[in-house]
Amino acid sequence: MQTRNPITEAILLSKSQEDIRNRLVDISPIPTYYIDNELCYQYANKACEGWLELAQKDIIGKPFAEVMGAAAIEILKDKIQSALAGNALDFEAEVPYKKGIRYVQLKYIPDIDNDGIVGGLMVLVSDITEKREMEVELQKKAKELQDYFDNATVGLHWVDSNGIIVWANKAELQLLGYTEEEYIGHHIAEFHADRPIIDDILTRLSRNETLNQYEALLRCKDGTIRNVVINSNVLWEDGNFVHTRCFTLDVTEKRKAEQFLSKANAELEHKVKERTLELSRKNEELEQFTYAASHDLKEPIRKIHFFTERLRERLAEKLQDEDLRYFDRLETGAKRMGILIDDLLMYSHISRGVSHEEVVDLNKTLPMVLEDLELSIEEKDAKIIIDALPVIKGNRLQLQQLFENLIGNSLKYSKSDSTPVIKLSSTRIKGSDTALHLSEEEESKAYHLIEVRDNGIGFEQADAERIFNVFTRLHGMAEYKGTGVGLSIVRKVAENHNGYVWAESKPGEGTTFKILLPAV
Incomplete structure (x- = not known):
């Protein structure tokens, strides 16, 4: 069996290990190259091709300055000289390449022989551009955030x-x-x-x-x-x-403002209470005066009427036609005054509010109203249509007066050339379903909306609010008799029952009075 010389074996083993190292470096994804002390490339792995955009054969043997350019040499020359002096370096730098400026981490490993002579450098390149950009962006955001807080x-x-x-x-x-x-x-x-x-x-x-x-x-x-x-x-x-x-x-100024407003509100509330009490007292005095004055006027009117009749009877044979007309006018004026006084007494009485409340079935109240208006209804040959009406809580006599005045008003202002038709109907609704400006509490409450609709002469909608004022008349006495107090009484009754009343009308097309009363 042939044996190898030990020296030959050692040489072969060394070359084998070197080949393995070279292959490992060559397939590494990290660009790795070797430059000698003359700054020429002696080795470049496959990764350098993509990194430097050159083939290995166009890199190896070429000067570093030719491959990288003068700008890169200017940036790295001090580090290269330090490494060639025997110093291992690991640093970051901003270096220009063909693909643009990149942030890289460079490792310079000096190749030092046994005599301490540096023959060249092994260089490893890691691209940290994206990492560096993220760090810069994070630093920017951190600075902005700190500035925001500061x-x-x-x-x-x-x-x-x-x-x-x-x-x-x-x-x-x-x-x-x-x-x-x-x-x-x-x-x-x-x-x-x-x-x-x-x-x-x-x-x-x-x-x-x-x-x-x-x-x-x-x-x-x-x-x-x-x-x-x-x-x-x-x-x-x-x-x-x-x-x-x-x-x-x-919140110092806010608290001061709140304290000021609280004090001002308390003072205002106190003044309002004082004024309300004063106004209530004056209203009560005015109502008492109106009641007393109206009551005291009834007796002189009764005497005028009584003595006018006696005087007419005593002078009957001596009176001429003109004298009789004077007597008629005197009696008519006395009757009108009596009606006006009665209306004022009623208005004064109703203005005092509701002294007694009970459950009132309007279906039972309306027949009494129609009975009181029987003569007017027959005289006008009017047709009254009454749908089912609600049961509410209130003052029966005041509610009866409300409907008597509304139906009476419709009869009075009916058209002369057609049959009066008056219809009463009711719907249960919420306060928020109306167009009225109600409080939040009222909007959430249930109400009965009662409508009194007629086919009378109507009026301009612009007068819809004015007709509820005391003594307001849209027509002269020669056309339609009345005192101008009836609809004022209607509004007072509605207010006494925590309700509302309003009118909708067009000339020649009739009128609808709407009464909103709280549901039981």
Whole structure:
């Protein structure tokens, strides 16, 4: 059996190991090359082809400056000289390549022989461009965020687990008037005017509670106290208390305004009560006067009527036609005055409100109304249509007067050339279903909407509110008789029952009166 010389074996083994190393380096994804001390490429792996955009044969043997360019040499020359002096280097640099400027991490490994002579450099290149750009972007965002917090209009501060202030922004320092040295590094309790409050804040935060709109009092450098609202929680890392994150909102002026408004409202409420009592007293006196005056006027009117009849009878044979017309006009005026006084007495009585309430079935009330209006209905040959009406809580006599006045009004203002038709109907609705300007409470309540619709002469919608004023008439006495008080009584009755009344009309097309009364 043939044996090899040991020296030959060692040489072959060394070459085999070198070949393996070269193949491993060659297939490495990391661009790796070797330059000698003359700065010429002696080796470049496959990854260098893509990195330098050159084939291996166009790299090996070429000067470093020719492949990389003068700009790269200018940037790297000091590092290369240091490495050729025997120093292993690991550094980052911004280097121009054919594909553009790239951020790279470079490892320079000197090739030092047994005599300490540096024969060249092994260079490993890692592209960290994307990593560097991300770091730059993160640094930019961090700077922007820090600038935002530093210049926020709301006070911000951090406190550690011992209650020591570790950071505060400009707004917080300006709010309280301290410098960074006077504020940061001090215990937060030094700046609270109420010790139990800050103790409670720190205790709750240590239990990992979040504080929302927590009111406190902070002491400024000049000794004044500011009302603030604190929102805060704690930053924890691995179960350890790092620092609080506190937002401090100054509400001093808001609290002063609230106190001022509260005081002003209290004073206004007191004045309103006084004025209301005074107005109520004057209204009561006025009603009493109206009632007394109207009542006292009835007796003179009764006497005028009585003595006019006696005088007519005594002078019957002597009176001429003109004299009789004077007597007629005198009696007509006395009757009108009597009706007006009766209406005023009724208005005065109803203006006093509802003294007695009961459950009123309007289906039973309307027949009594029609009975009182029987003569007018027969005289006009009117047709009255009554749908089912509701049962409500109120004053029966006042409600009877309301419908008597409305139906009477429709009869009075009916057309002369057609049969009067008056229809009453009712619908249960919510207050929000109407076009009235009601309070939130009224909008949520249930009501009965009762309509009294006629086919009479109607009127302009612009007069729809004015007709409810006392003594308001849209027509002269020669056309339609009346005192102008009837619809005023209707509105008073509706108001006495916490309700509303309004009218919708067009000339020649009739009128609809709508009454809104609370449902039982």
